[in-house]
Amino acid sequence: xxxxxxxxxxxxxxxxxxxxxxxxxxxxxxxxxxxxxxxxxxxxxxxxxxxxxxxxxxxxxxxxxxxxxxxxxxxxxxxxxxxxxxxxxxxxxxxxxxxxxxxxxxxxxxxxxxxxxxxxxxxxxxxxxxxxxxxxxxxxxxxxxxxxxxxxxxxxxxxxxxxxxxxxxxxxxxxxxxxxxxxxxxxxxxxxxxxxxxxxxxxxxxxxxxxxxxxxxxxxxxxxxxxxxxxxxxxxxxxxxxxxxxxxxxxxxxxxxxxxxxxxxxxxxxxxxxxxxxxxxxxxxxxxxxxxxxxxxxxxxxxxxxxxxxxxxxxxxxxxxxxxxxxxxxxxxxxxxxxxxxxxxxxxxxxxxxxxxxxxxxxxxxxxxxxxxxxxxxxxxxxxxxxxxxxxxxxxxxxxxxxxxxxxxxxxx
Amino acid sequence: xxxxxxxxxxxxxxxxxxxxxxxxxxxxxxxxxxxxxxxxxxxxxxxxxxxxxxxxxxxxxxxxxxxxxxxxxxxxxxxxxxxxxxxxxxxxxxxxxxxxxxxxxxxxxxxxxxxxxxxxxxxxxxxxxxxxxxxxxxxxxxxxxxxxxxxxxxxxxxxxxxxxxxxxxxxxxxxxxxxxxxxxxxxxxxxxxxxxxxxxxxxxxxxxxxxxxxxxxxxxxxxxxxxxxxxxxxxxxxxxxxxxxxxxxxxxxxxxxxxxxxxxxxxxxxxxxxxxxxxxxxxxxxxxxxxxxxxxxxxxxxxxxxxxxxxxxxxxxxxxxxxxxxxxxxxxxxxxxxxxxxxxxxxxxxxxxxxxxxxxxxxxxxxxxxxxxxxxxxxxxxxxxxxxxxxxxxxxxxxxxxxxxxxxxxxxx
Numbered sequence: 001x002x003x004x005x006x007x008x009x010x011x012x013x014x015x016x017x018x019x020x021x022x023x024x025x026x027x028x029x030x031x032x033x034x035x036x037x038x039x040x041x042x043x044x045x046x047x048x049x050x051x052x053x054x055x056x057x058x059x060x061x062x063x064x065x066x067x068x069x070x071x072x073x074x075x076x077x078x079x080x081x082x083x084x085x086x087x088x089x090x091x092x093x094x095x096x097x098x099x100x101x102x103x104x105x106x107x108x109x110x111x112x113x114x115x116x117x118x119x120x121x122x123x124x125x126x127x128x129x130x131x132x133x134x135x136x137x138x139x140x141x142x143x144x145x146x147x148x149x150x151x152x153x154x155x156x157x158x159x160x161x162x163x164x165x166x167x168x169x170x171x172x173x174x175x176x177x178x179x180x181x182x183x184x185x186x187x188x189x190x191x192x193x194x195x196x197x198x199x200x201x202x203x204x205x206x207x208x209x210x211x212x213x214x215x216x217x218x219x220x221x222x223x224x225x226x227x228x229x230x231x232x233x234x235x236x237x238x239x240x241x242x243x244x245x246x247x248x249x250x251x252x253x254x255x256x257x258x259x260x261x262x263x264x265x266x267x268x269x270x271x272x273x274x275x276x277x278x279x280x281x282x283x284x285x286x287x288x289x290x291x292x293x294x295x296x297x298x299x300x301x302x303x304x305x306x307x308x309x310x311x312x313x314x315x316x317x318x319x320x321x322x323x324x325x326x327x328x329x330x331x332x333x334x335x336x337x338x339x340x341x342x343x344x345x346x347x348x349x350x351x352x353x354x355x356x357x358x359x360x361x362x363x364x365x366x367x368x369x370x371x372x373x374x375x376x377x378x379x380x381x382x383x384x385x386x387x388x389x390x391x392x393x394x395x396x397x398x399x400x401x402x403x404x405x406x407x408x409x410x411x412x413x
Numbered sequence: 414x415x416x417x418x419x420x421x422x423x424x425x426x427x428x429x430x431x432x433x434x435x436x437x438x439x440x441x442x443x444x445x446x447x448x449x450x451x452x453x454x455x456x457x458x459x460x461x462x463x464x465x466x467x468x469x470x471x472x473x474x475x476x477x478x479x480x481x482x483x484x485x486x487x488x489x490x491x492x493x494x495x496x497x498x499x500x501x502x503x504x505x506x507x508x509x510x511x512x513x514x515x516x517x518x519x520x521x522x523x524x525x526x527x528x529x530x531x532x533x534x535x536x537x538x539x540x541x542x543x544x545x546x547x548x549x550x551x552x553x554x555x556x557x558x559x560x561x562x563x564x565x566x567x568x569x570x571x572x573x574x575x576x577x578x579x580x581x582x583x584x585x586x587x588x589x590x591x592x593x594x595x596x597x598x599x600x601x602x603x604x605x606x607x608x609x610x611x612x613x614x615x616x617x618x619x620x621x622x623x624x625x626x627x628x629x630x631x632x633x634x635x636x637x638x639x640x641x642x643x644x645x646x647x648x649x650x651x652x653x654x655x656x657x658x659x660x661x662x663x664x665x666x667x668x669x670x671x672x673x674x675x676x677x678x679x680x681x682x683x684x685x686x687x688x689x690x691x692x693x694x695x696x697x698x699x700x701x702x703x704x705x706x707x708x709x710x711x712x713x714x715x716x717x718x719x720x721x722x723x724x725x726x727x728x729x730x731x732x733x734x735x736x737x738x739x740x741x742x743x744x745x746x747x748x749x750x751x752x753x754x755x756x757x758x759x760x761x762x763x764x765x766x767x768x769x770x771x772x773x774x775x776x777x778x779x780x781x782x783x784x785x786x787x788x789x790x791x792x793x794x795x796x797x798x799x800x801x802x803x804x805x806x807x808x809x810x811x812x813x814x815x816x817x818x819x820x821x822x823x824x825x826x
Contacts, residue, residue, distance in 0.1 A: 001459075001461065001462050001465060001512070001726055001727050002459050002461070002462060002512070003512055003515040003516040003727050003728075004516055005454065005455050005512075005516070006455060006457055006458070006459060006500060009455035009457065010455065011452070011453075011454050011455075011513050011516060011517060012453045012454075013452065013517060013520055013521075014450035014451065014452055014521075014527075017450070017451045017452050017453060018450070018451065021451060032787075033783055033787075034779075034789075034790075035779070035787065035788050035789025035790060036789075037427035037430070037431070038427065038430045038431065038434060039424070039425055039426065039427055039430050040424075040425045040430060041418065041424050041425075042418050042419060042422035042423065042424075042546050043456065043532065043546065044419055044422065044476070044534075044546065045419070046414075046415050046419060048414065048415070049414050049415060052414060063457070063478050063479075064478070064479040064481075065476050065477070065478060065479065065502075066476075066477040066478065066479045066497055066498050068476075068477075068536055072494065076494055081485065084479055084497065085479050087419060089478075099414070099415070099416055099418075100424050102416040103416040103417055103418070103424060104424060104426060107426055107807075108426075108427075108807065109789075109791075109803060109804065109807035110803060111791060111792070113789055114427075119456065121457075123481055133455050133456065133457065144792060146768065146792065148768075148772045148792070151772055152772075152776070152790065155776060261772055261773055264773050265773055265776065313414055314414050314416050315416075350522075355559065359561045359564055359565075359674055360674055360677050360678055363565070363568060363678065366447075366448070370446055374445075374446075374448065375447075375448050376447075376448025376449075376522075376526055377447075377448060377565065378522075378524060379524070379557060379559060379561070390522060391522060394520075394521065394522035396522075
């Protein structure tokens, strides 16, 4: 039988699990203390809901759950492979939240400030840093169309990161309507905007000439390419400059407010920046988008934005919504590489006992030692030296004996 | 689009989630303070591992994950429905733990005292109290063949239940080898023992005559049925009486030790009882089995036992193992029905603000109020009375205003 976990998935050893639990609880604590409330939804969602969720490339990465019994027989008889499954594992927490809100709106406060920290699944091609099962930590505000919702999500998410000792990051903000508005005004067709944005995002690396080359290869209109290249070459990609090229420059006002207020709240503890090329992959975003970047990682460690149309698909009535998701795996792996330690953790003690002792007495002695140590009870091995070595390797700080008062520190300390 | 969760699965509203998180953290805290360490494994496991796991009826309840891309095409072309899937959602936490231990043994302490609290999936026919996605809270000891492992699991699990205010329960204990040993000595064939046990378990309800009738309907040997019926009719199903009928009465010694020591540790706070008919459904149990029962629920709220052969299937080397799993959903639903309250929880306050205020100032005021309250910031509605009603319904205790110092308690208090 196979002993390794499936590809792209991970077993967590006790030391890493302990750090992850601690970090996740700290993040939850920041979220909760800001008045957000945790909910949860099933890991499995209706396939049709997932398929219609406007999730961009993620829709190709859904793990589908096979039908059972008679339904499976009927699907097989039909010869139509698409009928084999009517459920799938969720690829994010935003689609389930939208469905949840529509189902439970009458019981929820308005606006609803909500936490989700849970697993999601994507059948990514396995590679370093890409998992097929991973944890996201999301906060969302549903029912508030004001840009204060964006401000609060940015403030709370940033404070959660600072609180776990994650520093040196920048919150990048944009409104995808401004970028898309500019590109459309330049002559790019609406259906090509995603592709144009991908190239535009590379301008720092490949320069205006590289942008021109790549867009030409994509066979986009010459005059639109020329307008964009001229704009980049002019060297001013400030918010005012981009907004001036947009059909509706008023959209920029809320973005300016969010940038200004978020920067005031950051008070120099982290960066807040306008990022003209930021769009985020998911098709469901409708306005402002944001992501957290840091020098330790090339991609984003957190991302989010406003998705005012998604709840409406379920409810038949538009509900403004905005969310911010911390990529927990990435943040944890960066913290762990930095040698993260749990502040104030007790020393770990192994209390070893011989089989002839009364086990109830051993348990009572452990209970007393727990005032000062994190105590595990273990049978005493015949080869004490070997046992000490194993305990040290497993992270124990000291050994105590059930039948005397000695406490022996282990080697490395 | 469908707004309800899939059948047999649940959305959790904020109030219930809060109680569940609190209860789960308390259970985890008891487990951790006893020196157990948490790990986690992926929700998806290799299909072959699941199929060969000796999980009894649960093997028929596995949600299978559909293959993708070329592998799916090849499976369809083969016309063999069993090839459509090579992964499944786990139905318990014991099989994944056994695989995990085999994969990571070199990095783990010996014995390994481990916690798992996580979701599992079973495609049960939906009915009240039966969910298709649910949480189990497990502790296991791997690498210790002594009955002290059983004693410690029973002690820690019982203390976890007491700590969350779950009282009035009994830990029922048996060794399935004793029951099976007696039945085999009476003349029942090994492959019929599971079926005989199911009938024997009903003796309190249907009496010796009912047992005789049911076993005769099952076409089991007459002389074996007569031996069992005589034994029940004699009225002594004590451990000594059963063990005396068993081929190897020495097996009873460890069970007597566990019963005696567990009762001493219980110190009257919960019941400890020998249950002659207890077998537990899973085929992987090899020795002692136990379960927690209580007057509020007809089935077990926790169950476990020794499974000394499961890790060996992965490792090729036998590793003694024993586990105890709390059925978190059942325990929570019983506590919630009893009106469970989180001890010492702060009052919940809604801080409402008008749009013209400086939002950074509103956030600062919230931070000050958080010393005393659990504070959520909300835009002030035009119809204040209606907003107060909604906040009260959503569980808020009071409302504060960003532009003055009043704190208004909500109606019910």
